[in-house]
Amino acid sequence: MNLSAFAQKKILLAKPRGGNITIDGKAEEEEWHKNAEIASDFIMFSPDNGKVISEDKKTDVKILYDNDAIYILAILNDNEPSKIQKELTQRDIFGVADHFAVYINGFDDGQQDYRFFVSAAGTQMDCLATEETEDFSWDAIWQSSVKITATGWTVEMRIPYAALRFPKNKNQKWGINFMREIQRKNQKYTWNYVNAKIGAVLTQSGKLEGIENINPPTRLFFIPYASAYYQKDSFNTDKTFKAGLDIKYGINDAFTLDAILVPDFGQTKFDNAILNLEPFEQELNENRPFFTEGTNLFNIGNLFYSRRIGGIPTQTPNVAENEEITNSPSNVDLINAVKISGRTKKGLGIGFLNAITEQTFATIKNNDSNIDRKEVIEPLTNYNILVLDQRFRQNSSVSFINTNTTRNGGFRDANVAGVVFDLNTKANTYSLKGDFKYSSINEANNYDGFKTYLDFAKTSGKYRYNVSGKYISENYDVNDLGIIFYTNYHNFYANGSYRILNPTKVFNTFNFEQEINIEIQNNTGKLQESWYKTILKATTLKNHYLEFGIITSPYENFDFYEARTSGRYVYIPSRFESYIGLETNKNNNLTFDLYLSGIKYNEKNRTTFNINTGPKYRFNNKLSLAYYIDYTYKRNDLGWVAFDNADIIFAKRNTETFQNNFTGKYSLTDKMTINLTARYYWSYSSNKEFYTLNSIGYVDPNDTFKMNKDRNFNSWNLDLSYSWWFAPGSQLSILYRNYAQEETNKVEQSLNRNIGSIFNANMTNIFSVSLRYFIDYNSVKNKF
Structure with missing residues (x-):
């Protein structure tokens, strides 16, 4: 052809x-x-x-x-x-x-x-x-x-x-x-x-x-809202009414200002709580509209994690032996936020976002005097991010990003700046990408860090490849307005792939990839991560999707975070991993997804197994239901459990995670839907043997540590919502929410008893109604 x-x-x-x-x-x-x-x-x-x-x-x-x-x-x-x-x-x-x-x-x-x-x-x-x-x-x-x-x-x-x-x-x-x-x-x-x-x-x-001599009207929109909440649990009831205003203003043809006054995020999707045994915080999805809508400029460089704004307080109150915390908010309230974004006719994109969160206190009671005192767990804080993104030659860009977190008083401040570039040849056949980022932290002990990255790739044809290298210094820290887990290493990565561009007698699409990754910790020169991966992805002529992968890690690696102590690390044995995925043709009324994976460690009886599977059935064009199970079993996993004086205590443990997701949708019209989302999550960790981490990263048996560090975690969430877009940009939402969560150190391995336990726990029920109305300034102006 x-x-x-x-x-x-x-x-x-x-x-x-x-x-x-x-x-x-x-x-x-x-x-x-x-x-x-x-x-x-x-x-x-x-x-x-x-x-x-x-x-x-x-x-x-x-x-x-x-x-x-x-x-x-x-x-x-x-x-x-x-x-x-x-x-x-x-x-x-x-x-x-x-x-x-x-x-x-x-x-x-x-x-x-x-x-x-x-x-x-x-x-x-x-x-x-x-x-x-x-x-x-x-x-x-x-x-x-x-x-x-x-x-x-x-x-x-x-x-x-x-x-x-x-x-x-x-x-x-x-x-x-x-x-x-x-x-x-x-x-x-x-x-x-x-x-x-x-x-x-x-x-x-x-x-x-052909579009000539147009004079677009003023872009000024008001979105007032009103919300009412009724909340009830086993001990209390509460009624709340909120009202506020969102404003969108076109500063000129290219730039827009978005502002929220008295924000309300009460109907955003619930977070998926988990039993977190990792040394890192759980990374949460952003569900608040202001921080998801039109934020592509702010996401350049991956320095912006919006859940920091209005997230968990950063300070822990100091409590004496005769004191107890009687109230400690789990989140900080947002006072207001504004963002300006757009692009000039010469291709310069400019984005600025600013948000202010309020001062937050914990209440601490003196058990001897019965007198309460308050302690700041998050000061008044200002967050902002500035992005300049220059595009040129139809396919390339150079960007500057700066994020800043300023806390009132003598609390920690932070600033991160970065330059990011993405250069492509005129024919879009090759690309060169990279960045340089610098972080500066101002607290009791000031420190700075940096990160740099370079990637070269062939981006066209049946055969493609890319090679990259990265260096991250020990003190590189973006966690005040971004999120990062691993630092203090350098790496090399390479990928080569082959794909078909037109269907064959067997496949509609076919992609075969080979990858290699090596990460070396900067201070010790030890392998932090190393693997070789083979991936096959294909779509059959009947539009079923298949994926198969093999990952080998032939060398012993070392984890520099699991010990929860600077300068300490623990070994990870060599391992072999494989997975397979299947998605049946989505055009069928009954569809089925399956994902299986397993890891075999070069250590006696240490394995990991995961299955994620479930059907979806489309009864007609209005009604569909889906159910998915995600099950993970880790046998003889090795992980941190406690500090015992100067000792770092690890345990051999079995962990199981059983997550059930049920979703349903009934669309009355293209503007009116009823949605159901339910999630039951159960996970436990059962410790078998305790060990002491030694100075060279291995563990020695510990027969003296007797504390109960088992964990059993149950979580239930249900959202039943009605949504009606009754006019352009205007929405009526009715939500019933039902949730509970419990965690103990007594492992219960019966699924039925765990389900019974969570439904007998203190269940919170919330009924809310929210109305948002879109007002175009030009329509109002014409009426008056």
């Missing part, structure tokens, strides 16, 4: 809108049929890259514009309209459905797309996309409607300029591409050809021209 004819970028000319257009999916307006240009001749992106769309799936797209928005009509022919997949889901969930999308880059710089999807069921999805990620936490306000017809389906979209970013030019020239997904065949087509041999996708868009 000669693909050279597809290499030139297609150009589509947008036409000005004359009469009114109703977004109803019917495309009956004369405007669509007078003089609008047609974008057609779609080309398959996957699985058979480069194949021209068949006549019976012919796809035509038209674009009109006015002073407020662009209007898109897509006519998607299908000779089997009864087979069009159209599962109803909530916003940003793709489900099993056909999709149409438009990818828009207002700067035509090949660096970031604003992507707008609509399913054949009418569900909207939108995201900010770079080559590395698609950020679906970003939500814009736009209109769409679909209609199933006798010859396929149609889509109408209205995307206001307020949802986009572009330079203030008389003549707009945007990057644009359209994507059509035919779900039952797992096929994706694009208007402008995207060559799968080239790793970069965003640079392969077409061009949209």
Whole structure:
């Protein structure tokens, strides 16, 4: 097949809108049929890259514009309209459905797309996309409607300029591409050809021209909210009412200010509590909308872990022998937060985020005098992050990032600065990436640290590779506004891969990879980690996904963190690991996922086994249920349990973890859904033999340590929610939440008794109603 004819970028000319257009999916307006240009001749992106769309799936797209928005009509022919997949889901969930999308880059710089999807069921999805990620936490306000017809389906979209970013030019020239997904065949087509041999996708868009002399209205939006909560447990009841305001203001055509006043995150998804036996904190997902929406600039360089803001207090109160802590908040309250982000016409992205958390106290009671005192466990704290991201040559960037944490009074302050670069050849065949980051901590003993990284890769063709090296100093510390676990090492990493770019007689996709990684601790020269990995990934012609991997660690490694003491370490024996994964075709009503893995250590009877599996059943386009089990068993695991005077005590232990997840979805319409999420988690650690860690990283038997360090952990969470997007950007949410958690040092190995125990524990029940209403300043202004 000669693909050279597809290499030139297609150009589509947008036409000005004359009469009114109703977004109803019917495309009956004369405007669509007078003089609008047609974008057609779609080309398959996957699985058979480069194949021209068949006549019976012919796809035509038209674009009109006015002073407020662009209007898109897509006519998607299908000779089997009864087979069009159209599962109803909530916003940003793709489900099993056909999709149409438009990818828009207002700067035509090949660096970031604003992507707008609509399913054949009418569900909207939108995201900010770079080559590395698609950020679906970003939500814009736009209109769409679909209609199933006798010859396929149609889509109408209205995307206001307020949802986009572009330079203030008389003549707009945007990057644009359209994507059509035919779900039952797992096929994706694009208007402008995207060559799968080239790793970069965003640079392969077409061009949209013709938008002229537009004067977009002021981008000023108010989102007031009101929430009511009723909470009850075995001892107390509580009623809470909250009200606040979010503000979004377009400073100019490219930059936007977002602010939250009196924040309320009471209906965000619950955290998955675990029995954490590791030497590190549990890394939690961010579920608060302000810190997930449109934060792609702030995530450059991986220096921003937003859960630090309003997270766990950093100080531990000092308690005398005759005192006890009667109240210690588990989280710090956020006072307010603001972020400004955007990009100039010359490709300079600027992001600034600032947040303030309040001073937080623990209450301590003197048992002799019965007098309470308060002690600061988190001072008034200011967090900010500044990002400058210069993009150039359609596919490269250099970025500067600075994060700062300033705590009131004599508490710890921190500053981290970094430079990150991503350079690609003009043809997107090779890349050079790297960074240099420097941290500075101001406390009783000030210290500085740094980290640097360099990666060279071949990013195109069937055969690809990359090699990288990293150095992290001992005192490199980003944990005040970022998160890092391992420091004080240098490493070498290499990867080579082979992939097919078009289907064969056996596979739709096939990828074979080889990886090697070596990490050496800086002070001792000992291996911190070393492994060789072989991975095979494939999709069959029936669209079942398979993955298989083998990881060998032939050398003894050393863990410099498990001992919980600076300068001490413990050995990790050589080991062999393997895993296999299977995902059945998602188009089937009944689907099944399976993941099996195992580790065999070069140590008598020391093994790890994991299985993650479960079915999902789609009863119809509205209702689906899924159940997953995640089970892990570690036999004769070796880990830290205590300090005994100057001794570091380890134990041989068996641990089991049993997690059950149940989810259900019932979509009444494309804007109204009922969702159920339930999670039961049980884990225990049973110590068999105690040891003392010696000075060279091995353990010696300890027959004198008799403390009970077993642990049994139970957790239950249930969320049942109703969500109704009753107007653009406006939502009514009703949530019932039910949860409990308990932990003891008495191991109970009966699952039934553990389940009974958690449901007999102090269960907290919360019922809440939240209303958010989107107000466009221009609409209000016109009314008055």
